[in-house]
Amino acid sequence: MTEIISMGMNGKLQVPNNPTIPYIEGDGIGPDIWKASVRVFDAAVQKAYGGEKKIVWLEVLAGEKAFNNSGEWMPEATMDAFKKYLLSIKGPLTTPVGGGIRSLNVALRQELDLYVCLRPIRYFEGVPSPMWQPEKVNMVIFRENTEDIYAGIEYMTGTPEATKLLQFLQDELHVKNIRFPATTSFGIKPVSKEGSERLIRSAIEYAIANKMPSLTIVHKGNIMKFTEGAFKNWGYELAVREFGGEVYTWNQWEATKKESGEAVANEEMRISNIGGKILIKDAIADNFLQQALLSPQDYSVIATLNLNGDYISDALAAQVGGIGIAPGANINYLTGHAVFEATHGTAPRFANTNTMNPSSLILSGVMMLEYMEWKDAAELITNALGKTIRNKKVTIDFYNLMKEAILMKTSEFADEIIRNL
Ligand code: NAD
Numbered sequence: 001m002t003e004i005i006s007m008g009m010n011g012k013l014q015v016p017n018n019p020t021i022p023y024i025e026g027d028g029i030g031p032d033i034w035k036a037s038v039r040v041f042d043a044a045v046q047k048a049y050g051g052e053k054k055i056v057w058l059e060v061l062a063g064e065k066a067f068n069n070s071g072e073w074m075p076e077a078t079m080d081a082f083k084k085y086l087l088s089i090k091g092p093l094t095t096p097v098g099g100g101i102r103s104l105n106v107a108l109r110q111e112l113d114l115y116v117c118l119r120p121i122r123y124f125e126g127v128p129s130p131m132w133q134p135e136k137v138n139m140v141i142f143r144e145n146t147e148d149i150y151a152g153i154e155y156m157t158g159t160p161e162a163t164k165l166l167q168f169l170q171d172e173l174h175v176k177n178i179r180f181p182a183t184t185s186f187g188i189k190p191v192s193k194e195g196s197e198r199l200i201r202s203a204i205e206y207a208i209a210n211k212m213p214s215l216t217i218v219h220k221g222n223i224m225k226f227t228e229g230a231f232k233n234w235g236y237e238l239a240v241r242e243f244g245g246e247v248y249t250w251n252q253w254e255a256t257k258k259e260s261g262e263a264v265a266n267e268e269m270r271i272s273n274i275g276g277k278i279l280i281k282d283a284i285a286d287n288f289l290q291q292a293l294l295s296p297q298d299y300s301v302i303a304t305l306n307l308n309g310d311y312i313s314d315a316l317a318a319q320v321g322g323i324g325i326a327p328g329a330n331i332n333y334l335t336g337h338a339v340f341e342a343t344h345g346t347a348p349r350f351a352n353t354n355t356m357n358p359s360s361l362i363l364s365g366v367m368m369l370e371y372m373e374w375k376d377a378a379e380l381i382t383n384a385l386g387k388t389i390r391n392k393k394v395t396i397d398f399y400n401l402m403k404e405a406i407l408m409k410t411s412e413f414a415d416e417i418i419r420n421l
Contacts, residue, residue: 026091028346036414063093114330128401143309324357327364
């Protein structure tokens with residue numbers, strides 16, 4: 001009988017011992033990195049639970065493989081499987097050029113209302129990094145995934161819609177400061193209280209569950225007061241209302257810190273302290289990007305809107321080795337739906353070369369195992385991957401940047417991780 005992961009009445013995932021989990025191997029380098037990754041997942045689960053637990057993998061099609069098979073980029077059956085089985089994992093997909101679906105990933109996020117884009121940023125010793133102390137970087141980004149300027153409400157100048165919107169703004173709302181009205185395109189930035197709250201609530205719950213020291217709301221509220229600024233304010237209010245946080249002004253906070261003899265970071269921010277354990281603070285996005293380089297140790301969980309999150313995710317990932325190793329997930333914590341994925345693209349030039357780094361997909365599998373609360377298996381993989389890199393047995397991307405490294409094919413790198421489990 002097929003065993004299915006479900007969402008319990010208590011809001012917690014119910015994970016059977018032999019859950020069916022759909023996977024999309026992906027296009028380009030996808031098949032190479034998937035084949036390597038799945039062997040690592042199976043070996044780790046076997047080692048952690050001695051046969052008591054095992055994932056039943058179900059292949060579903062999307063992208064080029066689906067298109068060649070059925071003429072559809074995202075077949076209905078695939079979407080149905082993603083809905084039914086709650087969790088899924090995928091390699092990178094080609095974005096179809098011209099017409100049809102804008103992006104398969106966007107389609108998935110919208111259809112399943114995956115409102116959190118989760119990107120953990122952690123350093124593995126030995127990974128080539130542009131930072132001089134990359135080991136100080138340990139952050140988890142909660143990027144809002146359904147709103148903001150990314151909602152796709154955009155009008156090209158000269159279209160009837162843009163003209164109509166311009167008229168409305170000028171005549172009804174008396175907007176006077178559109179600099180070049182005749183040639184202006186428009187983009188609209190919807191940010192809701194509900195959307196902001198569910199994102200920040202999930203981030204706080206994650207911080208509590210994982211004993212993270214702080215949560216920083218990153219925003220541009222100094223400029224965009226009713227969208228970015230409201231996001232920040234709704235976040236603080238939620239922390240107080242639902243988690244019993246206490247709000248301090250900056251001066252009050254400094255005074256309490258002085259009393260206890262602790263150091264205060266040199267930033268202007270409002271702070272609420274949840275149960276005396278988690279510090280909630282905020283930072284303006286441009287300053288945050290600076291501080292994340294200068295004092296990354298001061299940041300732990302990050303909650304931010306869609307556009308900021310996009311930039312921040314890649315900027316922080318670069319600090320710890322970038323594209324080949326950064327994992328990601330898109331999650332709806334309320335329904336339980338979650339898609340775990342490699343964050344890089346299909347690198348089509350390297351398809352079927354068995355040379356690319358599977359770490360991004362492997363670590364997204366680790367995130368999936370953690371989400372399932374199969375933490376022993378997750379930890380085994382994280383440690384084995386760390387050991388493999390410390391031993392300088394790496395794929396070409398790291399090999400080119402490391403001294404005295406040993407070059408591994410994708411499959412050999414997976415063999416080495418399995419040996420190190
Ligand atoms: P890309 O990530 O595929 O490649 C950029 C470069 O990064 C590559 O040339 C390669 O040198 C390097 N790289 C990528 N993955 C690597 C890995 N695992 N190991 C080592 N090096 C790696 O980005 P692109 O060239 O802009 O996009 C190619 C295609 O992928 C496009 O169709 C794009 O739409 C799609 N894409 C998909 C996703 C996704 O499915 N999540 C994400 C980004 C891009």
